[in-house]
Amino acid sequence: MRTLRGEFTERVLDLVEQIPPGKVLSYGEVAAILEQGFGRAVGTVLAREGAAVPWWRVVRKDGTITEQLVQRAVEHWAVEGTPHSPEGRVDMAAALWNGPYPT
């Protein structure tokens, strides 16, 4: 159960849940779409409560993810068909999501 949390945390989790399978968003993109905070802050939120959402759909801008999670992430990417290299780097050009409000 999720107890009351900051508004920023709520928005980050809501957006991450909207990312379609097979697609990804960078930490910085999440902050940009919300028009609040920066990648660093998004990472802080996911580190604390990311377990409740598809956290593997949020990666660094270069398509990599922290070493501590790359193994688990690759498994999810394989199941969802997210384009990625065997080393654990998502092909951003092909997997980047347009966002909830495609212009």
Place this chain on the structure above:
DNA sequence: CTCTTGACGCCGG
């Protein structure tokens, strides 16, 4: 309130 930590991003060397 201040200080530290962290699943980031950009620029240099």
Place this chain on the structure above:
DNA sequence: TCCGGCGCCAAGA
């Protein structure tokens, strides 16, 4: 390409 340094913000101690 691989570091190292610095700035960014949110949350916790």
